[in-house]
Amino acid sequence: MLETEDADLIGFFDELYQGTNPKTKSDKTNNSNKKKLVSLCYFLASINNKYINGIKADIGSYLQTSGASATSIDTLANLGLSVSRMTVNQQKKIVSDEHKQSVDNYCLQNIEKMFVLNIDDYHNIHRRTMPSLLETHNIFHFVTILLNSNPNIPRIPCFSNNILIHNPKGIDSKLIIKKFENYFMNQIGKSYYEQNELWKNLLIEDSYENRIENLNVHNYDGRIQKHQELRSLNNSKLVDFILHPLHSTKDYIECSNLLFKVFERLENTDYLDHYIIPIIADWPGQVNIRRAITLRINRGIASGISKQILSLIPMIGPLHISLNSRETLFQTYHFFFEMLYHDLFEDKKVLSQKPKQTVINLILDLTFNGWKKIRKVIMNRFKNSKDAEYRMMIDLLDNSIPLTLDIYAVLFRSGYFEGYLESVVRVWVLFQRLRRHNYNKAPLVFLSDVFYWELNNHPMANVLKKNLPIFNDYFVENFHCSIKSQTAESNNALQIIQKAKIIDAERNNNSFKESFINSRNPTIFQNKLNYLERKVSLFLFSLFDKIYHNIGNTTKINNKKCLLPNNIDSSNGIVLICGHGFHKECLTLYNDKCNHCFNYLSFEAQKNINTLTARLTTPLKNNEIPLVEEKINNNSNENNDENIQSILERLEQNIDNQFEILYQEWSNYDSL
Structure with missing residues (x-):
């Protein structure tokens, strides 16, 4: 286009590029040089016209975000490399002032579609600091209100066939227990691995690339190239980002009212009177919003809660289920993982009680893949x-x-609803067995809602089945990661709020970021993963050998009763994953369900639901204590984790022969 306007420019850009000697450089270097040349041309043009300052404005904003001082920005502006600090602040104020109108426009554009809401808290802690008499750290607590939409999902009515989307019974324990008895007890008698083998053709491909992505599933950095459709915020809209606590039910009601005001501003729409908005949140978000809904249903106007709260459908975030299940499992079996960790990475390495999530993910992944290699021969022997x-x-x-x-x-990310629903049942059993507070209740609430919608053929059930991945809490975590990476510890509350709105405004248009800020693609070489898996296998061989030779010194898991005489051949028996064993004929008479586990699980489900219902029906008070206690981390070892990449770089030993010898040895063992 420029060459058309000015014939003197014909060939100019090609000459600049050829001047970089591209034939001797790699494609990556040549692409980098092209970007530098474009920047150079912008700077040259801006000398002639001060209004050509787009890239300078981006640089100025980036410098301020990175914590550069006002003097530094103004100095670079004098050099012609940036706009001044004052210009940066003016542009931020313009974006911030226009935010309200952009929210209205987003809602109007998607008013015929379903919205999905995230409400979550955010704080500006960038690093762990020890208390000091010489230094204070002002921690700001914000609330993020984020909407998502999908052009392929129509809005969902509150009523369908005169059936309200909210179950009038609240959390329906009888419905849950009935579903457990009639279907899920048969499924969870098998191990998850056995069940998963039946689903493989319906799930994400089990490839090296997907495995690396799964290792980073709790890394919300938007710069990571994989799964950009999730890591981007293209279909998201920041409704508001405010300085506000988010501890009590009243806090959640006040923040929800900010969303309701947006829809009240829209002309000729009564969306909240007729349609619902699912809210995907962590446990505090779910329990507090659900309490507000319960109080409104039970007490009506006397509750003091807006009727619009009934348009919200709280659902536990799948990301938080995953995160909490991994952490709970890891901490419960820390004694085992610590032995494994020392075997993999030397005895001197310290494995803290609460390691970084990337460390937990890696150890769990290696443990499972190491187990898969030897599973057959181990189980054949025992x-x-x-x-x-x-x-x-x-x-x-x-x-x-x-x-x-x-x-x-x-x-969840495969969108396989039936498998996900069964896994929610399984993960509730896990939380219950391991006594995980609060999360031994959260899955029950989700299950109660889903079973109620299915029973009454509510459209919500069908939308959930066909569009599972949209009901995600990843978006708000990704947004928080963007804020943290683009703000500095020195920023005040107003600057952080302005930056949040700028991130939202640039979600579909940030060429500077895409062109010049390095993307990340964390990876672990496949040969190192294979090496570590085999080390895990060797460790497990040794462990199971000790267990084998210790048989008789530990107790067996015995059933209290059996329907048929015990003189049936033991080879005719079945041991379920829970550890209870049955004669095949007995298990058939029990309809292939473990009656012992069903009695335990149904009792615990009823007890948990009764406890939760009492919390949800407690009236609001002026100075009430939050329903969920804040978790205080007193673990001083949390920062002792060495960077996992630096550990992996030192792995060089070849153990293939040792693995093959032991595998063959176990293959030749006679079974018990």
Whole structure:
């Protein structure tokens, strides 16, 4: 276009490019040089015309975001490389002032579609700091209100066939227990690994690339190239980002009212009177919003809560289920993972009680893949052993670990609703067994809603089945990561709020970021993963050999009763993943369900629901205590984790022969 306007420019850009000697450089270097040349041309043009300052404005904004001082920005402006600090601030104010109108426009453009809401808290802590008499750290607590939409999902009515989307019974324990008895108890008698083998053709391909992505599933950095459709914010809209606590039910009601005011501003629309907005949140978000809904249904206007709260459908975030299940499992079996960690990375390496999520993900992944290599020969040797040590390890390796790895990263993101629903049941059983506070209730609420919608053929059930990945809490976590990476510790509250709105405004148009800010593609070489898997296998061979030779010194998991005489051949028995064993005929008479586990789970489900219902029906008070206690991390070892990449770089030992010898040795063992 420029060459058309000015014939003197014909060939000019080609000459500049050829001057970089591109034939001797790699494609990556040549692409980088092209970007530099474009920038150079902008700077040259701006000398002649001060209004050509687009790239300078981006640089100025980036410098301020990175914590550069006002003097530094103004100095670079004098050099012609940036706009002044004052110009940067003016542009930020313009974007911030226009934000309200952009929210209205977004809602109007998508008013015929379904909205999905995220409400979550954010704080500006960039690093861990120890208390000091010489330094204070002002921590600001914000609330993020984020909407998502999908052009392929129509809006969902509150009523369908005169059936309200909210179950009038609240959390329906009878419906849950009935579903458990009639269907899910048969499924969860098998290990998750066995069940997953039946689903493989419906799930994300089990490739090296997808495995690396799954290892980074709890890394919300938008610069990571993989799964950009999730990491981008193209279909998201920041409704508001405010300085506000988010602890109590009243806090959530006040923040929800900000969303309701947006829809009140829209002309000729009564969206909230007729249609629903699912809100995907962590446990505090779910329990507090649900409490507000329960109080409004039970007490009406007397509750003091707006009727519009009934348009919200709180759902537990799948990302938080995944995160909490992995952390809970890791902390419960820390003694095992610590032994494995030392075997993999030397005895001197310290594995803290609460390592970084990337470390947890890697160890769980290696443990499972190392187990898969030897699973067949191990189980062939032990057969139907009910030894307590053996059954504990089988449950951990064949059931719990693969479940926590897959529930979000594979099942949810694949959109396989039936598998995800069954896994929510399984993960509730895991939370219940491991006594995980609050999360031994959260999945029950989700299950109650889904079973109610299915029972009454509400459209919400069908939308959920066909569009599962949109009901995600990843978007708000990704947004928070963007804020943290684009703000500095020195920023005040107003600057952080302005930056949040700028990030939102640039979500579909940020050529500077796409062109010049380095993307990330964290990876672990496949040969190192294979090496570590085999080390895990060798460790497990040694562990199971000790368990084998200790049989008889530990107790067996015994049933209290059996329907048929015990003189049936033991080879005719079946040991379920729970550890309870049955004669095949007995299990058939129990309809292939473990009656012991069903009695336990139904009792615990009822108890948890009763406890939660009491919390949800408690009236609001002026100075009430939050329903969910804040987690205080007193673990001083959290920062002791060495960078996992630096550890992996030192792995060089070849153990292939050792693995093959042990594998063959175990293959030749006679079974028990």
